[in-house]
Amino acid sequence: MLEQYLLAFVTGLTTGGLSCLAVQGGLLASSLANQIERDLLNAPPAPVKKGKRPVRPARPNPAGGRGTSTALPILLFLAAKLVAYTLLGLLLGWLGSFLTFDPIMRAVLMVLIAIFMVGNGLRMLNVHPFFRNFVIEPPKFITRAIRKTAKGTDTATPLFLGALTVFIPCGVTQAMMAAALGLGDPLSAALLMFAFTLGTSPVFFVVAYFTTQIGASLEKHFMRFVAIVILFLGLVTFDNALNLLGAPSVSGLFTVQQAPAAASAEASDNLTLRAENRGYNPARLAAQAGVPVTLNIVTDNTTSCSRDFVIPAIKYYVLLPVTGTETVQIPPQPAGTTMRFTCSMGMYTGVIEFK
C-alpha cells in the first residue's frame, strides 16, 4: 500500500509538478501580485518592431527579485494547496465509496484526460488559437476576487489563492483525482492526494523562487519543454486507455515484441501468469484454441497496479491478492485470436495467443 503513495509522490515530483505549474502557475503569480505589479511598472514595455510579430509580454516574475521576502508567500501558497487537495482527496474517497469504476469507465475517463492534456500541450506551443478552448478559465467573479485579494500583503492572500488551485486542477492532477475516486476510501484517497500534491510542491517552489535567474528567454524554453512533456504524457495516457479497451496500442506492441515468442512455447489449456510489481511475466502466452482455457494468475508480494488485472475482451476484472493465486476460466477462442490483458491503468500489458 505504501508504494502507491510513493508512486503518487514521485508522479507529483516529476510530471505532476510541471503540468500543474503550467495550469496553476498564474495563481501562484497572483499570490505575489504586489511584486509582479512593481516589476511590470518598473520594466519597460516589450519592444515591437514594425511589421514583426510582437514579442511575448513582460512576464510577471513571481520571485519579484527579492528571494527571501517571497519565500514565505510561496510556502504559504503551497501549504494551502496541500491542505485543499488533501480535503479534496477525502471528499473524492467518500464519493468513490458509492461508485464502482469498471475498466471501460476508467478507459473513457483516461481518453478524456488524454484529450485535455494533448490540447493543453498544443495550446502552450501556440499551435492554433483553437487549443485555447482546452484551458479551464475560472469564472470572472473568482478572477476579480483573486485580483482584489492579491492586492493584500497579509498572509491570507497566498493562503486563499493556494486553496483556490483546487478549482483548476491540471491533467495529471485530474488523473490522480480519478485514482483517488477509484480507491473508494476517504482516508486512503486523502493520503494519495496529499502525497501527490506534496510531490508537486518542490517544482512550484523552485520555479517561483528562481524565476529571476531563469530569465525570460530561458523561461520560454522551459515552458516549451513543459508543453512537450504534457503532450507526451497525454499520448501515453491515450495509449494506456487503448490498452484498457483491449485495442492495439504502441506500448502493447512494444511489450509483445520484447517478450519471448509464444510460437516456440507449447500451446496449453492451463496457463500460469505471474503478476509482478513491474509487469506481467510472461507477457506473451500461448493457449490452445477451441477449448476452455484456465488462466492462473499468481502474485507474490505484489503491491503495484499490476494487481488490478483486466482482460477487456471477456470483460474480466479482478483485484488480485497481494500474495496468492486467482483462476480465470476463458471460454473457447478460435485459432489466431490475440487476447490482450492489462492492469487497470493500462500501464502493464500482455497477450494470450490462441493456436
Place this chain on the structure above:
Amino acid sequence: MQKKTYLITNMECPNCAMILESIEDKLPGIREISASYKKGQVTVEFDEKMVSEAEILAAIQKKGYTVEA
C-alpha cells in the same frame, strides 16, 4: 460612455486576462472590463470624460501587451 473591444496579439496564458483586467485599478474612468484569453481580446466600457482611449491603450501596452491595429 463608450464600449470598445481590442484584439490582443500576445496573450499566452489565462493569467494574462487577469493582468489586463487590472488596468481598471489605475484608471477610474473604466466602468467595466472583461479580458478573454480564449478570444484573445479585451472589452472595455469607459467614461470618455474621465479617461481617453489613448490612456487605455497606453495602460494595456504598459502591462506588456500589444493591441492589434
